[in-house]
Amino acid sequence: MSQQTTIAKTVRFTGTGLHSGKDVTITLMPAPADTGIVFARTDLPGAPRVKAAAANVTATLRATTLEDGAAKVFTVEHLLAVFFALEVDNCLVEITSVEPPVADGSALPFVELIQEAGIIPLAAPCRVIDVTAAQIVRLPDKFIAILPYDGLRISFTSVNPHPLIGIQYGDYEITAATFVREIAPARTIGFMHEVEALQAQGLALGGSLENAVVYDGDKILTPLRFPDELVRHKILDVLGDLALAGRVRGHVIAVKSSHTLNTALAKQIAASGQK
Numbered sequence: 001m002s003q004q005t006t007i008a009k010t011v012r013f014t015g016t017g018l019h020s021g022k023d024v025t026i027t028l029m030p031a032p033a034d035t036g037i038v039f040a041r042t043d044l045p046g047a048p049r050v051k052a053a054a055a056n057v058t059a060t061l062r063a064t065t066l067e068d069g070a071a072k073v074f075t076v077e078h079l080l081a082v083f084f085a086l087e088v089d090n091c092l093v094e095i096t097s098v099e100p101p102v103a104d105g106s107a108l109p110f111v112e113l114i115q116e117a118g119i120i121p122l123a124a125p126c127r128v129i130d131v132t133a134a135q136i137v138r139l140p141d142k143f144i145a146i147l148p149y150d151g152l153r154i155s156f157t158s159v160n161p162h163p164l165i166g167i168q169y170g171d172y173e174i175t176a177a178t179f180v181r182e183i184a185p186a187r188t189i190g191f192m193h194e195v196e197a198l199q200a201q202g203l204a205l206g207g208s209l210e211n212a213v214v215y216d217g218d219k220i221l222t223p224l225r226f227p228d229e230l231v232r233h234k235i236l237d238v239l240g241d242l243a244l245a246g247r248v249r250g251h252v253i254a255v256k257s258s259h260t261l262n263t264a265l266a267k268q269i270a271a272s273g274q275k
């Protein structure tokens with residue numbers, strides 16, 4: 001689509017925040033061209049707003065946090081991945097807490113929500129960022145890079161010491177259809193020993209066997225949707241973070257990348273202003 005888009009009607013979704021454990025409702029509303037994806041914290045005085053943009057990322061521990069003045073939201077990456085993959089450029093997301101609902105731990109419920117709303121074109125051209133030169137962000141044992149490519153493709157290598165996981169590799173040409181079928185249903189993964197430590201720090205309070213693939217010792221407590229569900233979810237997280245740079249096209253190659261590296265790459269792409 002060469003025109004910007006928004007959703008056709010207002011839709012609503014209620015659930016629990018993964019880390020906060022709080023009940024929350026998101027209301028997705030149509031927005032005019034050049035709005036972008038904007039969150040409005042309707043639980044705070046004056047409903048302060050923060051735009052989903054790389055420059056507004058303030059933390060990346062466990063989830064991506066966006067902040068602008070009094071407006072703060074976190075764990076926004078799954079919702080942003082859906083807007084990105086389904087090519088919704090503009091939307092106002094009213095949110096009644098700091099964090100969107102975790103839903104089932106995947107992006108599928110948000111796909112269904114946007115499909116229920118419908119997507120309409122707006123009378124303004126969309127700005128596609130075509131990567132014209134390779135860019136890389138790295139740490140000693142991990143990296144994420146983007147190369148020029150006719151389309152959007154993500155190749156991810158995940159390395160996990162758990163005996164049931166090990167090394168997983170996923171390589172997908174990302175279109176709305178492949179995203180909905182192969183990536184959106186992949187859920188967050190958690191480990192029992194980590195969950196207990198996180199909950200002691202006031203995190204993962206909304207986590208349960210209904211919204212994550214949970215491993216305990218050498219066992220798995222939840223049936224998998226895909227044998228390589230973990231790497232598919234890593235690709236979902238890359239998409240959500242990459243969305244912060246805009247409608248990017250290129251081939252992303254990542255090894256053991258996390259929100260920290262993903263958002264650093266998004267910042268680099270946004271700052272380089274490649275057209």
Ligand SMILES: [Zn+2]
Nearest residue numbers: 077188233237
């Ligand atoms: Zn995730």
